[in-house]
Amino acid sequence: MNAERKSGKFITFEGGEGTGKTTQIQLLAEGLRAQGYEVVTTREPGGAPGADSIRSLLVSGATDKWDPLSECLLLFAARREHLNKTIWPALRQGAWVLCDRFSDSTMAYQGYGHDVPKALIQSLYDAVVGAFAPDLTLILDLDVETGLDRANARNTETASREDRFERLDRSFHERLREGFLEIARQSPDRCAVISADNSPDVVGASIWKTVESRLDTRMAGA
Ligand SMILES: Nc1ncnc2c1ncn2[C@@H]1O[C@H](COP(=O)(O)OP(=O)(O)OP(=O)(O)O)[C@@H](O)[C@H]1O
Ligand SMILES: [Mg+2]
Secondary structure, X not given: OHHHOOOOOEEEEEEOOOOOHHHHHHHHHHHHHHOOOOEEEEEOOOOOHHHHHHHHHHOOOOOOOOOHHHHHXXXXXXXXXXXXXXXXXXXXOOOEEEEEOOHHHHHHHHHHHOOOOHHHHHHHHHHHOOOOOOOEEEEEEXXXXXXXXXXXXXXXXXXXXXXXXXXXXXXXXXXXXXXXHHHHHHOOOOEEEEEOOOOHHHHHHHHHHHHHHHOOOOOOOO
């Protein structure tokens, strides 16, 4: 799928609730823009009009509102729209695309968290996304309690109701964390695990160093 791109890079941010993905995407985007790169930030589920409609079905309401396989199908339908309408066009223009969650979240939440067969999720990936994959996936790792505390504090502050996944029980979130770490072990060339247990600036510096070294790009210090 290299024909989809000029010189843009596709970087995904993954990890459990409240690990700092949204915070760190903004920091990396600012750093890259300061270096003159064109940067598009986007998120899943969502990132395109049809995908945003699907997002609203997924992120609020009762935790058992969807059968996990239905949830997978909705997520991949949204992802297809996101790729076609936002991600691939931006990469073709040469932009760097920073994406807040992507397919590893489906594998972690619905696969490791809800026991949807992992091979089935992989088949959906192959059918919907094809040979395309992120150039780099940053997996933010943090103990579950700290992450949920951070996410709850943020939700109270912003009066967000997008907490359907956060309300799942503690063991679910532990499976998620282990799932992300296992994904990183299985795809070491694509994934880097970043400790998120530090101030945003320190985590951001570690991300900057990783992007610089993994993507073979000359970038001045952030
Ligand atoms: N390194 C950090 N130390 C302390 N607090 C942080 C740190 N990074 C982010 N936060 C705060 O924690 C909350 C959650 O951060 P953020 O929204 O970036 O996480 P997230 O991974 O995007 O969460 P979600 O999975 O719910 O989208 C926010 O209020 C944010 O300001
Ligand atoms: Mg977020």
